[in-house]
Amino acid sequence: MVTQNPVRIDDEVPPAAATGAGGLGPSQRRAAIRAMRDQELDVLVVGGGIVGAGSALDAVTRGLTVGLVEARDWSAGTSSRSSKLVHGGIRYLEQLNFTLVREALIERGLLLQRIAPHLVKPVKFLFPLTHRVWERFYIGAGMLMYDAFSWTGGRPPGVPHHRHLSRRQLYRAIPSLKKGAMVGGMTYYDAQVDDARYGTMVARTAARYGAHVATRVRVEGFVKVGERVVGVDAIDLETGERFQIKAKQVVNATGVWTDDTQRLVGERGGFHVRASKGVHLVVPRDRIQSTMGMILRTEKSVLFVIPWGRHWLVGTTDTEYELNKAHPAATAHDIDYILDHVNEVLATPLTREDVEGVYAGLRPLLAGESEQTSQLSREHIVTHTVPGLVVIAGGKWTTYRVMAKDAIDAAASALDGRVPGSVTEDIALVGGAGYQAAWNQRAAIAARTGLHPARIEHLLNRFGTLAEEVLALIAERPALAAPVPGADDYLQAEIVYATTHEGALHLDDVLARRTRISIEAWDRGVSAAPVAAALMAEVLGWDAEHEQLEVDTYLERVRAERESQTMPDDESADRVRLEAPEIVQAV
Template sequence: MRSVALSPETRQSALDAMAADTLDVLVIGGGVVGGGAALDAATRGLSVGLVEARDYASGTSSRSSKLIHGGLRYLEMLDFRLVAEALGERSLLLEKLAPHLVHPVPFLYPLTHRVWERFYAGSGVALYDSMAFLSGRSRGVPHHRHLTRRGARRIMPALKKDALIGALHYYDGQVDDARHTMFLSRTAAAYGAHTASRTRVIGLLREGDRVAGAKVKDLETGREFDIHARHVVNATGVWTDETQSFAGERGQFHVRASKGIHLVVPRDRIRGESGLILRTEKSVLFVIPWGRHWIIGTTDTDWSLSKDHPAASSNDIDYLLHHVNKVLQVPLTREDVQGVYAGLRPLLAGEDEATSKLSREHAVSTSVKGLTVIAGGKYTTYRIMAKDAIDAAVHGMSSQLDRNVPECCTEDVPLLGADGYEAVWNQRQMLAESSGLHVGRIEHLLHRYGSLIVELLDLIEAQPDLGKGLTGADDYLRAEIVYAASPEGARHLDDA
């Protein structure tokens, strides 16, 4: 598959194409579900447009816990279907769709009760592994194992001796969420979708009782124009209700915003080689290895202020520090926190439910002709959400099409950078020698670009200075900034 750049020139061509012709499908929202929907529609042979008001993944999709997982806590809720579905998607991403962006990550589950907890929690983790096996896609992560207290503290010396009597050691998936979401849109473009960031929907077009497209504003130039489409998909996450209001009605469900925050602390502040999953009074808390840092999260509280700028409160930070310090020999302080980020989950809701009890299922609605709404769900199951949305769109415009539309095929469509990734990974030492870069640099690039690493290496060969680290952020090369500004569609400093 050809590599397509999300360059300024490509963006302008996409806008011109969307303005000129009637599309089969217009997707509103450049998050993980919107990007997935654009890819799904394009690979069915439909003409597709995707518009995003800010940068791809600028909202919820870049502010997650960076996990691709089934969700152990949903087993306790007896939500077996959701867990099985997510585990199947985890394996697909690890093995086929995005092996360059999704990798196994180990977790310790500390046990604190001698008699019943090892059996209870062990049975849950065993069921978790078994469900992954029964999904038919069992490769990708190692099987779980039981550990004594000594064995657990050998892996995580940071743990207090009296904080556990043993542990379970299991694996899940970890993803670079922002890059994965960007790759979805870029892969959709490679299959013919017209994609444009910084393009805000300011209204919906109507033809009688049908939605027939959208009025948009190019935020780079201020130009307003119409995009005509046989069907529109609202994949705007926590902005679902606002987008739906352009149709003159709220729709069949309401989306509540639940805020989750994460702390970022240096890797040397917690001695260990594994992530942690800890119980709290409301849910669970993760301590997740992330390069030279740990990510600690998350919270789950209602949010009613600006959806563009969710923010952590002092209480949020204290809550996470309090819970993680229960198990650490050397407690973390606010001075250890190098960064904080907050994101909003789009939860399906009634009017007065607590956010921790709201559904993580997704829902699809076509209450207005020509408009499909997809909302709720989990990051891990984005592909299934996208499939369901495009299935509904195809059904809704069947009378307008003069051909049969194929079924979804995205479970067999690797993202850009995935094809040939394993072979290039095996050649990483050779690439290091030929490029003059340290093999650690090559591994870093492979985990961010996959087999597209050759495009970065071409830049460095043409301009050797681009092979140097960034001042103040030497984990990253200068070439990555150049690459972000053209092939990856970054248009402003906060995009990169």
């Protein structure tokens, strides 16, 4: 554990930290903490994952005064380590969970077309067939149902319907398939998203509508009057300041930490959240020749091969996990399991040398329905465990907006006066309004700025219309148009923007979540770290010692992760991963 004392909450922030409307910069964070400290809120949300951020947005757009605190970074846990899919869940059809599939498909359409067209994109998948006739009929019936459910939200689904492929068509579309591995297939569409970026944009949208949001604020206890929760005891981990936040209703949206958070108030909540570990590999796009992704059955679950820019994501595992929740580590066994299963269908097998990056995340599953985590429910639960405290747990990334709505419905029912219903179905995230027009003008934007059209497309698909703010940084400082060393897909301006407008406070925030350099670069961000830290230092006022500390801490993280991935089991991988220090400013 490393302790430092960078800029305090009430210190002056360098002029470069000034942010535009809706930006999450150092000055905004200072103001948000002050506001939460000095007034009673209607709703305080604890947990800055996708459900917590979504809950804050839902509450503030109902006209409530809202706070949102996160102990680490936006989406630092589960919400940045998913399969990065927005999907209905083909496998849930076999479990006859039609309600969950329908709900998720309706949300998929909303995210694609209305809420975040700049961040959520259609992706084509192959469902392979290994048996003739009966399997095509059986899977085809499921695909028809999948397509039909996607229309039940009262609007077009936003993606094409499924199609059948013959064996010849299949191998023409995916030349890398092993001969004889399949007899045919079906194509269908779902959608994909950079989950960490999406979570940050939800928090930023909540702030734009007036929510007070801050990362690196840890809840250490609940304030109670009698049996009623009336707020929390919190600590600003950047400054060491301890303070209380008073709220009429507190929402616990801490995912796999739900049980830990509930223990702070002395209540379990009548249910238990189990963690299931999922591991994904990142491999270069040229290692698999295919025009689409794939979904493959395994003996335990399913394996996805997902197109991801100039890479493929291959995963996932599904195993019970009871160790460190902040830094779940992939083991050698996890990596071999994924490689072995994907290689069953590839003509040229993938090897360890093909793996660019590895990441592991934990799914929060409601316990009690099965001993196998892969069979546990992906539905969610909302409960008032004690007066003043709402708990939201379970669920899946795709249905975060529904989960948030249900949580705030529960909180609103206990507030005095009439609270309007949820309106997030009709609210675009920041950068979403006008995205299609900006996309159509991308050639003109490229000509005006002198950047390659591919760079403009990259920025539009990461920031939407807010790309103009990134381009303004480049206009002011042309040197920021240079790519980040070792990660040519990203511009140095994106590092600065992450710090001034997206709430990044530490190097890990930028390399692991505002960008995905930590999993996409061959060196996992080692060469990018010194340049990124120098750019962040200009904004955050780091001295040379703290700047070097950020770099050294990140390099230790990379070393520990690489070594943990050679370990045979969870216990040894966890021990090695935890050898890396964290930058913790207060204890």
